[in-house]
Amino acid sequence: MPPGLLGGGEPDAWRRLQRRLQQRGERRLVLLEGERSKALRWLKALLPALALEPGVWTGPEAESPSGTLASLAPRHARQWLGRELSVVVWDGWQGNPPDSFAALSGTLRAGGLLFWLMPPMEQWSDFEDPDYARTGLDQLPRHPFAARMANILATEPSLIRIDLGSTVPTSLPDLAERDAGFVVQTTGDQQELIERLVQFGLGRRRRPVVVTADRGRGKSAALGLAAAELLQRGRRQVLVSAPSRDNVEALFRHAREALGDDLLKASESSLQTRAGGCLRFVAIRELLAERPEAEVVLVDEAAAIPAPLLKQVLLGWPRVGFSSTVHGYEGAGRGFAIRFRQILNRETPHWQSITLAAPVRWSASDPLEPLVSRLFLLAAENREPVSERVSPGDVTIEPFDPVDATDSELSDAFGLLVDAHYRTTPADLRQWMDAPSARSWRARTGNITVGILWGAVEGGLSPDLAEQVTLGQRRIRGHLLPQSLASHSGFPEAASQGCLRVVRIAVSDSVRRHGIGRLLVAKAREAASQEGLDTLGTSFGGSPELLAFWRSCALRVVRLGLNQEATSGEYPLQMLSGISKAGERLVSQLSERQAEHWLALLPLAWPALEPGLLADIGAGLPATERLDDQDRRDLHSFGHGHRGFLLSLPVLRKTSMVRHVGAWLRTQEDLALWVGAVMQQRDWPALQADGLCLGQREGEDRLRALIRQLLQKGPEL
Known part of the structure; x- marks a missing residue:
């Protein structure tokens, strides 16, 4: 390689840069623009001069520019969360999944360098990123998401651009030395958090703590230090849970160091003290299945755990602390904060909220975090309307194209989606901007976005292809709902x-229920009709509130998924x-078919479905049963006589699907018992345990009373 091409003239200049960045508590993005082979040769010449350990390379292992770097497939970036890196070499020629890039950038410590291998920026808009193939975004003429990133980087002063096709050396930034060098140390915020966590862990029951912070604020370290102090102050069992063991690496490392000579025995997932205390990691589903005893349970990265599971943890132990990233690649933090707050207010009104603001792993002057945040809208916020008294007449509904939106408008709209949905990530932003099937509308009052609907045109497959999809012989990307149905x-x-x-559909929290x-759904339906489409549909994790909303928009249930979603813990409802x-005819056929299969599938497919939701779904399905004289006599014998429950079960289940009975049952106090015993066919010990x-006698007596009420005051049978 010709001399001078390393930028700044010599490797010494890069060493000085890395040292000065560490002294200032900052990190930098280095963009290597040009041929991949030149970039690899450039790196092989430079990397031996830099501090690389630990460091990672995301390209093929055999092509790593340094044997010191660990090879990491981008899709496995989560494995490095909770660790700290000196160098990341990201091979963009192999693909750029946004979630993984954003996640891995947050692992860089002060002084860290993120090398990004890419084509020249002017080619990004039509660069066929290999990662597009798995999302259905390949073979497109343009990629607005990548073009937006290029536009941002083109004017970013902190970016170090290396033009691999030029013979002119790059000037490295001349950074002033700080009077006091940056040191990773406990901040005031962090110390206060540790003290409050210890107070919580030693204090009264039913006073849960929720810790929220942006990444890099040291919340996992604070949890580890607090856990160690709790053991030193007499707690015997402190349990830690998280989406995976890798997420608590930093927590355990800080706890291990804090225990020092008090530590008797240590493993990857357990620390035991000489006094008999134990800090142990337990996976979330194992925790709920085994219910081990513990005085304190700490849940890290709680936003990535389904809310129904968090609720079980909240109610299952005397002292529970939750920690969550607010802004981050996961896209779940603020949605978690909003929805989980409702559960906390209802179940444990004396809960405590703690926020960490000051960064720990880098200084406040670090430019990499705000740059990555802007590239991927990690901190997208929706501005609240000036007045909460917004009526439909004050709102304008109009088409919205995220590609043509200003950054402020895009942040407004995407921030709404992040707040309203369990997980909206940078990958969703890319899909929204790039997919030609996307159709969007926004609701605004003045120039402030108060609602957003993102839709996608799906279906329209040829009859032959549609038949193959129905037979399970083909799967087509980009057609989630039609293919599933x-x-x-x-x-x-x-x-x-x-x-x-x-x-996705989202409305600003302050103007909901207006x-x-x-209005957004109506506008989307109108546009779909003009486009010649047959149906308007949606698929979501089932909940009574969402079911009621979509029914108010005239949508009907056509399918309930057989498996709970990994992200939300809910059954998908379509x-x-x-x-x-033709669309109306299809909706009727699908709804009637679901109703015909409803009673047979209930005990097998949906044993964990919440009774109210199950009853709501069933009440909205077409009535499939009619009682004859013999059925009515059996009901009378059960309600007013001593006919056995098992002998009566067939007619009781049949009654559930008689016209208007489901809606009537929904208003009764013993609905949950009816759903469990009659519809889900759970045994009496399980019903008693819940x-x-x-017991069986008392349960049967209540069901008999319910049937008497139905016969006397219920709908006509």
Whole structure:
């Protein structure tokens, strides 16, 4: 390589840069623009002069520019969370999954360098990123998401650009030396958190703590230090849980160091003290299945755990602390804060909230974190409207194209999606901006976005292809709802008809319940009709509130998924509304088919479904049963006589699907018992264990009383 091409003239200049960055508590992004082979030769010449350990390389292991770097596939970036790196060499020629890039950038310590191998920036808009293939974004003429990143980087003063096609050496930034060098140490925020966590762990029951902070603020370290102090002050069992063991690496490292000579025995997932105390990691589902005794339970990265599971943890132990990243690549932090706060207010009104603001792993002057945040909208915020008294007449509903939006408008809109949905990530932003199937509308008051609907045109497959999808012989990217309905419900028309699927819909928290969401759906439906589509649909983790909203928009349940979603812990619920005559006919067929299978599938597929939601879904399905004289006589014998429960069960289940009975049952106090015993067919010991009855005799007596009420005051049978 010709002399001088390393930038700044010599490797010494890069060593000085790395030392000065460490002294200032900063990090830098270095963009290597040009041929990949030149970039690799450039790195092989430079890297031996730099501090690399620990460091990672995301390209093929055999092509690593340094044997010192650990090879890491981008999709495994999560494995390095909770650790700290000196250098990351990101091979963008192999693909740029946004979530992984954003996650890995946060592992760089002060003085760290992030080398990014890419084509020249002017080519990014049509660069065929290998990562697009798995998302259905390949073979597109342009990529606005990448073009936006290039536009941001082109004017970023902290970026170090290396033009591999130029013979002119790059000038490295001349950074002033600080009077006092940067040192990673406990901040005032962090010390206060440790003290409050110790008070919580030694204090009264039912006073949970929720810790929220941006990444790099040292919350995991604070949890580890507090856990160690709790053991030193007499607590015997402190349990830690998280989405994975890797997430608590920093927590355990700080706890181990803090225990010092008090530590008797240590393993990857357990620390034991000489006094008999134990800090132990337990995976979340194992924790809930085994219910081990503990005085304190700490849940790190709680935003990545389904809210129903967090609620079980909250109610299962006397002292529970939760920690979550607010802004981050996971896209779940603020949504977690909003939804989980509702559970906390209801179940444990004396809960405490603690926030960390000051960064620990880098200084406040570090430019990399705000740059990555801007590239991927990690901190996207929606501005609240000036007045909460917003009526539908004050709101304008209009098409919205994220590609043409200003950064402020895009942050407004994407911030709403992050707040409203369990997990909206940088990968979603890329999909929203790049996918030609995307259709979006926004609700605004003045120039402030108060609602956003992101939809995607799906379906429209040829009859032959639709038949193959129905038979499970083909899977087509980009057609989530039509493909699911065709393959699971058995109707090829679901895949051949055109559908507008609502991918996300969000309304600003302060103006909810003003009908803005329904206005957005109505506008989307109108546009879908003009485009000649057959149906409007959606797929979401089922909840009573969302079910009620979509029913208010005239959508009907056409499918309930058989497996709980990994992210939310909820069963996927799919709803559809007909637009064309063919679409209306399909919706009726799908809904009737779901109703026909409802009672048979209930005890096998949905044993964990919440009774109220189950009843709501069933009440909205078409009535499939009619009682004859013999059925009515059996009901009378059960309610007013001594006919056995098992002998009566067939007619009781049949009664559930008689017209208007489901809606009537929904209003009864013993709905949960009816759902568990009759519809889900759970045994009496299980019902008793869940507190739904005192035993079989008492449970049967209550069901008999419910049938008497139905016969006397319920709908006509």
